[in-house]
Amino acid sequence: MSKVSVLVVDDATFIRDLVKKGLRDHFPGVQIVEAVNGRKAQQLLGRQGIDLILCDWEMPEMSGLELLSWCREQDNLKTVPFIMVTSRGDKDNVVQAIQAGVSDFIGKPFSNEQLVTKVKKALQRAGKLQALMASAPPKMLSSGAYANDSLSALTAGKAEVLKPSAAPAPVVKAAAAFAAQPAAAKTAPASGRGQGQLRLPGGTMACVIKALSLKEALLVVKRTELLPQVLESAVLDLEQGEAAEIARLNGYLHAVVAFEPKPDSEWLQLTFRFVDSDPQKLDYISRLIARGTAQKHFSPGA
Structure with a gap:
């Protein structure tokens, strides 16, 4: 057979x-x-x-x-x-x-x-x-x-x-x-400048874009029962522009560490590596970087 x-x-x-x-x-x-x-x-x-x-x-x-x-x-x-x-x-x-x-x-x-x-x-x-x-x-x-x-x-x-x-x-x-x-993702906090939604197999997390390059994004998320795993595939949704256009970037979690120097840190820092090789998406990321979309500083208490 x-x-x-x-x-x-x-x-x-x-x-x-x-x-x-x-x-x-x-x-x-x-x-x-x-x-x-x-x-x-x-x-x-x-x-x-x-x-x-x-x-x-x-x-x-x-x-x-x-x-x-x-x-x-x-x-x-x-x-x-x-x-x-x-x-x-x-x-x-x-x-x-x-x-x-x-x-x-x-x-x-x-x-x-x-x-x-x-x-x-x-x-x-x-x-x-x-x-x-x-x-x-x-x-x-x-x-x-x-x-x-x-x-x-x-x-x-x-x-x-x-x-x-x-x-x-x-x-x-x-x-x-x-x-x-x-539509389910819209129940999470609305995206704004330097923010987005991280979609994992187990659910969605609101995130702050701490840094952005052509290869990866440094994200900060609030710790919940949904714990991101290293090498887990994910999609990063970024809402940008006056028309609220959504850019969906495919990738995986390269690293997951505590954002604060303590074992019970309320915040996690994720390194999200892009896997798309589509020229249009690379161009979009380039334009985001040029606009200074990524936040320079982040304060969990803000």
């Missing part, structure tokens, strides 16, 4: 590695191929068969939306599940993706559990989940790794071609939930 192949498309090496590790830990029989942008993915898809595509939205040369539209125009790719992995959860973006034929969404940042759940659902609908389980080493099957899967979860389904005029109900429902995610 041939292996189930998954294509991971993202211009950020860290994100690709995160996805690959999550897939291999839960689906040991999966075959993973990767591409650094939509253009490279397009070339790869022209050479070999793929059973599932996990693709970033914002990439240089060819975006995830452009790749999705191209895939749905190809006879051999019309029914291949296409999951958009993105920090873009705005209603307009969701509608665009649905009209282009997206199968599902995964919001950045994401946990391994979220990734695995989405992949299982996509492969189940495409009738590929059984093949993936069959290719797993026997010890994985006997260990109970898949013991919680019901018989219904193993039922092979036929993937449908997604058309702009009639997106399947599950996709519309998932899209509505995905589009609602940013």
